[in-house]
Amino acid sequence: MGHSVLIAEDEQNIVEALSFLMERAGFEVMVSRDGPRTIETAREKKPDLLLLDIMLPGCDGFEVLEALRNGDGFGMRVLMLTAKGREIDRRKAFEYGVDDFVTKPFSNQDVVRRVNTLIREPKPEQPFATAG
Numbered sequence: 001m002g003h004s005v006l007i008a009e010d011e012q013n014i015v016e017a018l019s020f021l022m023e024r025a026g027f028e029v030m031v032s033r034d035g036p037r038t039i040e041t042a043r044e045k046k047p048d049l050l051l052l053d054i055m056l057p058g059c060d061g062f063e064v065l066e067a068l069r070n071g072d073g074f075g076m077r078v079l080m081l082t083a084k085g086r087e088i089d090r091r092k093a094f095e096y097g098v099d100d101f102v103t104k105p106f107s108n109q110d111v112v113r114r115v116n117t118l119i120r121e122p123k124p125e126q127p128f129a130t131a132g
Contacts, residue, residue, distance in 0.1 A: 001070045002026060002027060002028055002045040003026075003027050003048040003049070003119050004028040004029070004043055004045070004048050004049075005022045005027045005028070005029055005030070005047055005048065005049045005050075005051060005056070005115065005119075006030045006031075006032060006038070006041055006045065006047040006049070006050045006051070006076075007014050007019060007022070007029060007030070007031045007032070008032045008033075008034075008035075008038040008050060008051065008052045008053055008056060008061070008064065008117060008120045009051070009053045009056075009081070010033045010053065010055075010056055010057055011032070011053075014104070015031055015033070017032060017108070018051060018081075018111070019128075020121045021108055021111065021112055022051075022112075022115065025051075025102070025115065025116065027115070027119075029070065030045055030047060031070075031114060033056075033057070033061060034056055034057040034058040034059075035056040035057065035058040035059030035061070035063055035064050036058045036059060037058070038050075038052070038056065038064050039059075039064055039067045039068060041066055041099050042043060042064075042076065043071060046076065047076055047079040048076055048077065048119050049076055049078070049079065049115060049118060050068075050076050050077070050079070051079050051081050051115070052064060052065070052078055052079070052081065052082075052098070052113075053081060053082050054080065054082040054083075054084045054089065054093075055082065055083070055084065058095045059088060059107050061080060061082065061093075062092065062093075062096055064073065065078065065093075065096040065097060065098070065101065066096065069097055074079050077118040077119060078097065078100075079098070079100045079101075079102065079111075079114055079115060079118060080093045080098045080100070080101045080102070081102045081104065081106065081111065082101075082102075082103060083103065083104040084103075085103035085104075089124070100114050102114065115118050
């Protein structure tokens with residue numbers, strides 16, 4: 001069975017580009033365009049990796065992470081992919097338990113490489129303390 005990626009992004013052109021890249025790399029792709037739907041889809045489908053934007057309608061990426069981390073057995077990898085590249089956002093993302101952080105605009109090859117790396121290495125078992 002192949003690995004799956006949930007793309008949580010509200011910008012159509014970025015959704016299309018990421019979907020194409022992930023499918024070409026051999027991943028099953030799911031898409032969510034807002035925070036609440038991302039939480040629901042992640043809990044229901046349990047993807048191997050979540051490509052998560054910070055700025056989502058409904059609730060932001062940090063709220064999504066907090067909801068998922070406080071849920072039952074959150075085991076997926078998280079790559080935050082966002083235009084918010086300030087150091088405070090990066091630090092907050094890692095405090096919330098993301099595995100990697102990429103700012104937009106991004107290199108297609110870099111994103112695919114990072115996803116491949118994250119999805120293929122085992123996730124360390126560690127408790128996450130949310131910063132909220």
